[in-house]
Amino acid sequence: MAKILLAEDDDDMRNFLVKALQKAGHEVTSFGEGMSAFEEIKHASFDLLLTDIVMPEMDGIELARRASELDPSMKIMFITGFAAVALHPDSKAPKDAKVLSKPFHLRDLVNEVERLMAA
Template structure:
C-alpha cells in the first residue's frame, strides 16, 4: 500500500467544472492527492488550514483570481510551488501582475500528459 505524503499534495483552483474534474482525474491517476476548489477564495481558505506542495490554479476566476491567490499563498508558504493553467498566459507572464517569480505557466489547451509531466518536473525540482 502506498502512503500519500505531503510531498505530492496538490491544491487545484479552477472555476470550470468540466476542466476541474478532468484535471483531478488525471492527477489522481498519476498518483497525486488533489484537493480542488472552484474559486480562489475557497482555495485560499484551505491553504490557511493545511500545507500543500503545489498550487495549480487558473488565472481568471470569481471571488479571487489565480494571481492574487498565488501571491497570498506564497506569502503563507514561501516554499509552495505554483503553476498557472490558463488561456491568458500573457497575463501571468506580465511582470506587473505580481505573480510569484518562479511560477510556471501551462497554456490552455494542453494535453493531460503535458500537465502531468510539468507537475512531475516541478515537484522534482
C-alpha cells in the same frame, strides 16, 4: 507524490484535471474559485498550488501571491488561456511560477507537475 491544491472555476476542466492527477498518484484537493482555495491553504499544507488565472471572487494571481506569502516553499503553476497576463511583470505573480497554457494535453500537465516537483 505531491499534495496538490487545484483552483479551477470550470467544473468539467477541474474534474478532468483531478482525475488525471490522481491517476498519476497525486493527492488533489480542488475548489471552483480562489477564496475557498485560499481558506484551505490557511489550514493545510500543500506541495503545489495549481490554479487558473481568471476566476470569480479571487483570481489565480492574487491566490498565488497570498499562498506564497503563507508558504514560500509551495510551488505554483498557472493553467490559463491568458499566459501573457501571468508573465506580465506588473501582475505581481510569484516570480518562479510555472505557466501552462490552455489548451494542453492531460499528459503534458502531469509531466509538468512531475518536473516541477522534482526541481
